[in-house]
Amino acid sequence: MEQILRPIYQERASQESTLGVVLIEKREKVSPITDTFDSVLLIITKENDTSVFTKHYTYLDKKAAMHIVTEKQLRKWLLLGTNRKIVDWLFHGRIIYDRNEFMEKLKTELKDYPFYGRKIKMGIEFAKLIRRYLEGKVFFEEKNYMDAYNHIVESLHHLARLAVLENGLPPEVTVWSQVKQMEPAIYKLYEELILSEEPIHKRLELLFLASEFHIHSRTNDGAQHIREVMERQESWTIQELHEQEELKNYSSDLEVFIEYLVEKDLISIKGVMTKSEGIFHRYYYVKS
Template sequence: MEDILRPVYQERASQANTLGILVVEKNQRFSPATDFFDAILLVITSQSEEPIMIKHYSYHDKKAALHIVTEARLREWMLLGTNRKIFEWLYAAKVVFDRNDFVANLLTEFRDFPFYGRKLKMGIEFAKLIRRYLDGKAFFDNGQYLDAYNHVVHSLHHLARLAVIENGFHPELTLWNQVKQIDPELFKLYEELITSEESIDKRLELLFLASEFLIHSRTRGAVEHLLNVLNKKETWSIGEAMSNEELSHYSVDLSVLLEYLVEKQIIRSIEVETKGQGLYHRYYQV
C-alpha cells in the first residue's frame, strides 16, 4: 500500500510547510485503529488555511485516507486527548518524510510524556471524573439506577485514565489492560460492576463507597496543575478562570470541580458584595 501512496506523499514532501509524513498500515483484518482503511497517510504541516483536511483514495480493492493536520492541532490532540486515534497512529507509524528531525523529536517528546502535559491531563481527567461521579450519585439518590450506572461506568473510565497518566503513560491504548497491571484494585472494582450478579442498586451502592476513597486519595495530585494556576492570583471569579488560557482546557467541568474543591476545603470561596442587598459575587481562593 505504501508504494501506491508514494506519489501522494512525495508531492506533499516537496511543499515547504510540510514538517513530516507518517504511514500507518492496517495490521488486522478489521482494524478500528485505521478507521477500517488499509492505510492512513498522516501529513503534519507548519501552517494551513484549515487545521485539518482529509481525503480518501481507492486502488483496486484497497482504500486509504490522507489526513493533513497542522502542528498546532496535533499538539492540542496530544495534550488534551481529544483525538485518541492519533495516539495509536503515532505508536504504529512508519516515518517516510522528516524535515529537520521534526518527527523524531515529536515522537521522543510523545514517549517521554512531559511533566507539564501530564499534570494538565490529570487535572482535566479529574474534572471529568468529578462531573460524572456527582451526576451518577444524584441519579442513584433519585432511584434512577440505569442512568446512575451509565455515569458510574464513565467515571471509572476517567479514574482509570487518571491512574495510567499518574504512572507516566498515555491512557489512549488498551486502557483496562494497562490498569490491570498498574492498579489491580481499580480493575477489580470495574470488573465487579459489570460482571456481578448482585442487583444494580447494590452494585452501585458498593461502588460509590469504594470510589469515594479512590477519588479522595488522588485529589491532591490530580488538581496540582489547577492549584498552581490559581496561586498566580489572590482571587478568581469563575469568568476569569474560564477565560484563562491554561484553565480553559477544563471547559464546562471547571465549575463543578471548583465547587467540589470548596466542599473538600482544598480551596475557599470568598463573598464580595454586589449592588444588590444580600447578593454577593462568589470568588475562589487557594
C-alpha cells in the same frame, strides 16, 4: 498500499510547510486504531488554513484516510490527551518523510518526557471523573439505575486514564489493558461492575463506595493544576476562570470541579459587595 498512496504524500512532502508524514496500516481485520481504514496517512505541517484537514480515498477494495494536522494542533492533542490514537500512530506508524528529523525528534521527546502535560491531563480527567461520579450518584439515589450505571462506567474510564497518567504514561485506546497491569484494584472494580451477577443496585452501591475512596485519595493530585493556575493572581471571578487559557480546556466540567474543590476546602470563596443589598459577587482564590 504505500505504493498507491505515494503520489499523494509526495505531493504534500514537496511543500515547504510539511514537517513529516507517517503511514499507519491496519493491524487487525477491524481496526479501531485506523478507524477501520486499511491505511492512514498522518501529515504534520508547520501551518495550514485549517488545523485538521481530512480526505478519504478508495483503491479497488482498499480504503485510506489522510489527515493533515498542524504542529500546533498535534501538540495540543499530546498535551491534553484528547486524541489518544495520535500516540499510537506516532509510536507504531512508519515515518516515510521527515523534514530535518522533526518526527524522530518528536518521538524521542515523547519517550524522554513521559510526564509532558501530565498535570493538566490529570486535572481534566479528574474534573470529568467528578462530574460523571456526582451525576451518577444522583441517578442512583433516584433509583434510575440504568442511567447511574452508564455514568459509573464513564467515571471508571476517567479513573482508569487518571491511573495511567499517575504512572507516567499516556492513556492509550486500549486503556484497560494498561490498567490491568498498573492498577489491578481499579481493573477489578470494572470487572465486578460488568461481570458480577449481583442485582444492578447492589453492584452500583459497591462501585459508588469504592469510587469515593479512589476519588478522595487522588483529589490533591487532581487539583494541583487548577490550584497552581489560580495562585497566579489574588482572586478570580468564574468568568475569568473560564477565559484563562489553560482552564479553557476543562470546558463544561470547570464549574462543577471548582465547586467540588470548594467543598473539599482546596479552593476558597470570598464575597464582594454588589450594588444590591445582601447580594455578593463570588470570587475564588487559593489560600497561600
